[in-house]
Amino acid sequence: MSSNGAEKSNKDQLGPGKLEEMWNRAATITKIVASSVKISETAGGIIKSILSSGDLKIVYKDGEVGKRTDPQTEADRSAQYCIVNSLQSRFKNLQIIGEEDNTSVSPHIETGYLSDVLKLDERCAESLRNIKEEELVVWVDPLDGTSEVTQAVKNNNTALLQQVTILIGIAHKGRPIAGVIHQPYYKENGRTIWAIQGCGVHGIKPAEAQQQKIVVTTRSHLSDTVVEALTALKEKGLADSVEKVGGAGFKVLKLLEGCSAYVFASAGCKKWDTCAVDAVLAAAGGTLTDISGRSLLYHADVQKNNTGGVLATAPWIKHQDYVSSIPENLKNQLPEFNPKR
Numbered sequence: 001m002s003s004n005g006a007e008k009s010n011k012d013q014l015g016p017g018k019l020e021e022m023w024n025r026a027a028t029i030t031k032i033v034a035s036s037v038k039i040s041e042t043a044g045g046i047i048k049s050i051l052s053s054g055d056l057k058i059v060y061k062d063g064e065v066g067k068r069t070d071p072q073t074e075a076d077r078s079a080q081y082c083i084v085n086s087l088q089s090r091f092k093n094l095q096i097i098g099e100e101d102n103t104s105v106s107p108h109i110e111t112g113y114l115s116d117v118l119k120l121d122e123r124c125a126e127s128l129r130n131i132k133e134e135e136l137v138v139w140v141d142p143l144d145g146t147s148e149v150t151q152a153v154k155n156n157n158t159a160l161l162q163q164v165t166i167l168i169g170i171a172h173k174g175r176p177i178a179g180v181i182h183q184p185y186y187k188e189n190g191r192t193i194w195a196i197q198g199c200g201v202h203g204i205k206p207a208e209a210q211q212q213k214i215v216v217t218t219r220s221h222l223s224d225t226v227v228e229a230l231t232a233l234k235e236k237g238l239a240d241s242v243e244k245v246g247g248a249g250f251k252v253l254k255l256l257e258g259c260s261a262y263v264f265a266s267a268g269c270k271k272w273d274t275c276a277v278d279a280v281l282a283a284a285g286g287t288l289t290d291i292s293g294r295s296l297l298y299h300a301d302v303q304k305n306n307t308g309g310v311l312a313t314a315p316w317i318k319h320q321d322y323v324s325s326i327p328e329n330l331k332n333q334l335p336e337f338n339p340k341r
């Protein structure tokens with residue numbers, strides 16, 4: 001499915017000459033984000049079509065039978081193929097690291113892009129505009145919330161599907177500078193949220209400060225350490241209630257919609273789960289670190305697991321209040337993972 005829908009509608013509005021001129025003038029980071037928005041939406045369509053077939057072709061990437069926590073479906077594989085190959089076909093020197101193997105029974109390439117991103121190009125700082133393709137690392141989670149997908153299909157619980165997101169994060173010198181989050185089951189047609197450092201967040205209006213402090217956490221990877229962290233936050237008045245929802249992408253969207261913090265005091269979350277949401281949340285004024293308050297690093301050779309856990313807070317929250325309230329013994333159990341650079 002080479003869908004050129006965005007290009008077609010862009011041409012209608014701007015004319016092909018103008019569009020080409022904008023593309024040629026745009027910085028590399030702008031072009032990658034403009035393409036990633038469209039690619040994530042095409043990957044979302046692929047996921048929807050596989051899920052509607054009901055045949056997920058599940059394999060497990062971990063554990064003994066009966067204890068497995070890390071499933072992979074045909075939707076994960078096909079979405080990954082589309083994202084990685086579409087980006088690579090246009091940006092040959094990009095380093096791309098995806099959650100899944102790059103195989104699929106139904107290969108799709110997307111060549112379109114969103115012209116609205118190009119319109120923001122001039123707002124990009126010169127330091128970002130000068131970054132070369134080969135200096136960037138792209139972290140791809142083709143389907144965040146895979147456990148929720150398998151349960152949604154098994155139990156015919158379609159409400160769980162809104163927790164699915166597609167995440168494309170772009171890092172430079174180990175820090176996230178841009179991100180795309182596509183939520184295919186948001187209302188009828190899905191939505192895409194994207195951000196480039198210094199150019200704001202698009203596709204959502206971040207919520208203002210709230211009275212209630214609602215903390216979001218995992219629904220499928222709960223552990224004793226997560227429970228201990230949540231208990232400590234409740235005692236300090238930083239968690240009036242707790243919502244268990246799937247996926248790093250969906251949890252950060254909840255932070256942009258009024259929840260106060262995303263707490264995962266455990267080690268299973270990976271760099272592809274956090275890179276895009278780290279960039280989007282930072283652009284909105286929020287913060288994502290490990291549970292000890294250390295920034296996460298996204299160099300190509302970094303350890304993939306976020307062994308220090310994940311702690312993210314909404315734009316209106318003082319991040320340090322949450323960091324300080326996590327018990328020290330938990331911080332010691334989830335040690336520093338970042339190599340000294």
Ligand SMILES: Nc1ncnc2c1ncn2[C@@H]1O[C@H](COP(=O)(O)O)[C@@H](OP(=O)(O)O)[C@H]1O
Nearest residue numbers: 070143144145146218220221246247248268269
């Ligand atoms: N113990 C664990 N084992 C495997 N993956 C884990 C995990 N804990 C967290 N994750 C990954 O972190 C992401 C968010 O998890 P959660 O919804 O539990 O907060 C999920 O990404 P995927 O859905 O892309 O696999 C999930 O697989």
Ligand SMILES: [Mg+2]
Nearest residue numbers: 141144145273
């Ligand atoms: Mg994920």
